[in-house]
Amino acid sequence: MPKVSADHLQARRRQILDGARSAFARHGYEGATVRVLEDEIGLSRGAIFHHFSDKEALFMALAIEDAESMLETVAEHGLVQVMREMVAAPDAGRLGTQLEIARRLRTDSAFRVAWAPRLNELWQAVRRRLERQRDAGTLRNDVDIDAVASYLELVMEGLVAHLAAAQPADRLDGVLDLVEQSVRER
Amino acid sequence: MPKVSADHLQARRRQILDGARSAFARHGYEGATVRVLEDEIGLSRGAIFHHFSDKEALFMALAIEDAESMLETVAEHGLVQVMREMVAAPDAGRLGTQLEIARRLRTDSAFRVAWAPRLNELWQAVRRRLERQRDAGTLRNDVDIDAVASYLELVMEGLVAHLAAAQPADRLDGVLDLVEQSVRER
Numbered sequence: 573m574p575k576v577s578a579d580h581l582q583a584r585r586r587q588i589l590d591g592a593r594s595a596f597a598r599h600g601y602e603g604a605t606v607r608v609l610e611d612e613i614g615l616s617r618g619a620i621f622h623h624f625s626d627k628e629a630l631f632m633a634l635a636i637e638d639a640e641s642m643l644e645t646v647a648e649h650g651l652v653q654v655m656r657e658m659v660a661a662p663d664a665g666r667l668g669t670q671l672e673i674a675r676r677l678r679t680d681s682a683f684r685v686a687w688a689p690r691l692n693e694l695w696q697a698v699r700r701r702l703e704r705q706r707d708a709g710t711l712r713n714d715v716d717i718d719a720v721a722s723y724l725e726l727v728m729e730g731l732v733a734h735l736a737a738a739q740p741a742d743r744l745d746g747v748l749d750l751v752e753q754s755v756r757e758r
Numbered sequence: 759m760p761k762v763s764a765d766h767l768q769a770r771r772r773q774i775l776d777g778a779r780s781a782f783a784r785h786g787y788e789g790a791t792v793r794v795l796e797d798e799i800g801l802s803r804g805a806i807f808h809h810f811s812d813k814e815a816l817f818m819a820l821a822i823e824d825a826e827s828m829l830e831t832v833a834e835h836g837l838v839q840v841m842r843e844m845v846a847a848p849d850a851g852r853l854g855t856q857l858e859i860a861r862r863l864r865t866d867s868a869f870r871v872a873w874a875p876r877l878n879e880l881w882q883a884v885r886r887r888l889e890r891q892r893d894a895g896t897l898r899n900d901v902d903i904d905a906v907a908s909y910l911e912l913v914m915e916g917l918v919a920h921l922a923a924a925q926p927a928d929r930l931d932g933v934l935d936l937v938e939q940s941v942r943e944r
Contacts, residue, residue: 600865671864677923678857679786684924719932726933729923730916737863737915738870746905747912754940 597668646697651724783854832883837910
């Protein structure tokens with residue numbers, strides 16, 4: 573394929589994914605009808621589904637993209653940074669996708685099996701980051717790494733549920749400070 | 759009404775509520791069909807809906823009962839104790855009700871308005887308990903009470919989501935130890 577077409581294809585896929593992300597964030601997976609997707613993306617259903625076979629394929633592409641970018645953020649800055657980004661921009665970011673993943677984990681046992689390797693990758697990334705912090709002497713030394721990782725994941729699950737329920741977000745920065753501080757070496 | 763009938767009525771309502779609670783916990787609100795309710799309660803639909811007008815009324819009776827018992831537990835032992843009870847018996851207890859409340863808060867703005875006073879009552883109970891702990895010198899003194907209360911509520915939301923997704927629960931006791939310790943005076 574000539575380079576210019578490949579670039580064009582890439583840009584078009586980006587446009588579709590970004591629009592779909594904000595559609596899922598604002599309307600939820602169920603609420604993001606094909607009509608809503610067209611409006612948010614700015615393309616016709618024909619153009620959208622030329623690139624992705626259906627809404628499910630769009631969602632899975634976003635879910636995988638988010639899982640990968642979360643891995644990068646965790647490796648560099650830790651899971652609390654993922655949470656801070658979610659608090660800073662609940663509508664723009666990963667919230668819609670994370671919420672739908674949480675719903676499927678709860679209700680869809682086939683998805684739970686299919687998604688388990690992604691959860692495990694995230695878990696391992698969180699653990700590796702914590703181990704590096706422990707080696708650097710910044711992580712508290714009196715608690716098991718697995719307990720700290722489970723703790724951070726539980727707070728993350730709470731954050732997704734909290735933001736999704738449109739509960740007040742004004743105290744969340746202070747809460748995340750407390751979380752960060754509670755695992756830090758004193 | 760003669761005493762014996764009143765006692766009988768009370769016992770019958772108790773039987774219905776207990777059965778409905780376990781139906782919601784095991785099958786979710788949607789999954790708890792009238793047939794499932796009959797099986798779990800051990801009474802016919804006629805008998806059940808003689809006491810509660812419909813499934814919605816049953817659910818609201820349980821939700822209010824849980825809200826009140828949570829207030830009592832919080833006042834006496836704190837919100838972490840509510841979480842410990844949920845971890846100890848996820849299927850038996852408040853999980854089904856709490857999960858449906860969380861879903862409605864997310865998706866039903868009329869419910870969100872109607873339920874706000876209950877959330878506020880719980881919030882106030884958590885704050886009062888924390889103030890008593892601060893007065894007793896057992897709560898850390900360097901963080902705002904509101905931040906600690908928000909933190910505990912966020913962990914609670916995470917716990918409900920986590921248990922509902924049938925994620926591993928074996929590390930949760932350690933996680934709750936960490937949570938308790940993170941707000942304790944050092």
